[in-house]
Every structure is written in structure tokens, then in C-alpha cells.
Amino acid sequence: MREAYDRYSNVSILIHWTVAVLVVANIVIAIAMPNDRSLFPWYKSINIAVLLLTLVWIGWRLVHPWPRFPDSVPGWERILARSVYVAFFVMMLAVPLLGWATMSAGGGTGEVFGGIQWFDLPVGKSPELRERLAGIHESAVYILVLLIFIHACGALKHQFFDEDVVFHRMLPGLRQSHMDDEI
Numbered sequence: 747m748r749e750a751y752d753r754y755s756n757v758s759i760l761i762h763w764t765v766a767v768l769v770v771a772n773i774v775i776a777i778a779m780p781n782d783r784s785l786f787p788w789y790k791s792i793n794i795a796v797l798l799l800t801l802v803w804i805g806w807r808l809v810h811p812w813p814r815f816p817d818s819v820p821g822w823e824r825i826l827a828r829s830v831y832v833a834f835f836v837m838m839l840a841v842p843l844l845g846w847a848t849m850s851a852g853g854g855t856g857e858v859f860g861g862i863q864w865f866d867l868p869v870g871k872s873p874e875l876r877e878r879l880a881g882i883h884e885s886a887v888y889i890l891v892l893l894i895f896i897h898a899c900g901a902l903k904h905q906f907f908d909e910d911v912v913f914h915r916m917l918p919g920l921r922q923s924h925m926d927d928e929i
Contacts, residue, residue: 752911755810759918761803765838768796773891790849791858797842804835816910823900830896837890843867844883852876 754762772792775785812831815824849855850866852873858864869875904912 752813753915754813756918757806758810759916761799761806762916763918765796765799765803768792768799769838769890769894772796773887776887787857787860790845790855790864791860793842793845794858794864796838797846800835800838800842803838807835813915816912818908818910819912827900830893830900834890834893834897837886837893841883841886841890844879844886848876848879848883851879 772789775789775792779785779789812828815827819827846855847867847869851869851871853871853876855864855866869879901913901916904910905914
């Protein structure tokens with residue numbers, strides 16, 4: 747069952763904006779963490795939440811494919827948009843999994859969500875592996891930040907230059923009636 751042409755479903759909108767807020771919050775926490783290690787439990791918990799929500803999102807997307815683009819959107823933009831979304835899903839799985847593997851290699855993941863003992867991934871325990879995984883995790887975060895930038899630029903292009911409905915389809919609570927003429 748494909749999502750509506752003119753709007754993403756409320757479930758898609760909720761997952762999108764929840765994951766967006768969590769990812770941005772974790773980037774801010776990661777920047778602040780070298781000066782405040784007390785933020786680390788939040789960082790781990792948000793990473794696990796992003797991983798779990800991404801799995802739900804992928805399941806939802808498999809059952810509810812993306813809505814069609816308006817006919818005015820060129821083919822190359824459609825391909826780029828879908829490629830960025832697929833890359834997002836890959837990175838929203840990779841970043842938390844790499845962080846989790848880093849913790850597992852460094853002696854244990856410990857508690858998340860304020861007291862739930864989280865299990866470790868089956869990786870070797872060694873400082874060298876932990877450092878290697880931490881470096882890959884950090885590189886993956888930079889790729890995710892680049893994808894966020896590309897995604898935001900695309901959304902703003904549709905809003906301010908193309909003036910089509912693409913940007914509005916993901917806004918919560920927006921009625922579509924004023925956009926019906928563009929569809």
C-alpha cells in the first residue's frame with residue numbers, strides 16, 4: 747500500500763521527525779561529550795533508540811512505499827532523492843551498530859535508557875579493536891551529517907525554488923487543501 751501522493755502518512759511523519767530530532771540531539775551531545783562525560787549514557791541510549799526506530803521505519807517503508815513524486819520532479823532528482831534515503835537508512839543502521847560494537851569491544855555496553863542492562867555484540871574485547879571501531883563510527887557520523895545537509899538542501903530547494911508540494915508532504919499537521927492545485 748503506497749503512501750498518499752500528496753502527503754506522507756502520520757506514522758511516516760512521526761518516525762521521520764522523531765529520528766531527525768534524536769540524530770541531531772546525538773550529534774550535539776557528541777560535540778559536547780569531550781567536556782562532559784556525564785552525557786555518555788544519553789548518547790548510548792539515543793543511539794539504540796535510533797537503531798530500533800530505523801528498523802521500525804524500514805519495516806514500515808517495506809509495507810508502505812514512498813509516495814510518488816510530482817510529475818514536475820525530473821528523473822535525476824528522483825534517483826538522487828531515493829539514493830539519499832537509502833543511504834540514510836544504511837547510515838542510521840551503521841552509526842548506532844558501530845557505536846554499539848565499539849562499546850562491546852571496549853569492555854561492555856552497560857546500561858541504556860536509565861537502567862536497562864544492554865547486551866554486548868559478539869565482538870572481540872580489545873583496546874585496538876575498540877579504537878578502530880570508534881574511528882569508523884566517527885567517519886560514519888560525518889557521512890550521516892553530509893546526508894542530512896544534502897537532504898535539507900533538497901527540501902529547501904523544493905520549498906523556495908521549485909515551490910512544489912514535496913517539502914510540505916513531510917510537515918506534521920499541515921492541511922493539503924492549499925496545495926491541491928499543484929498536484
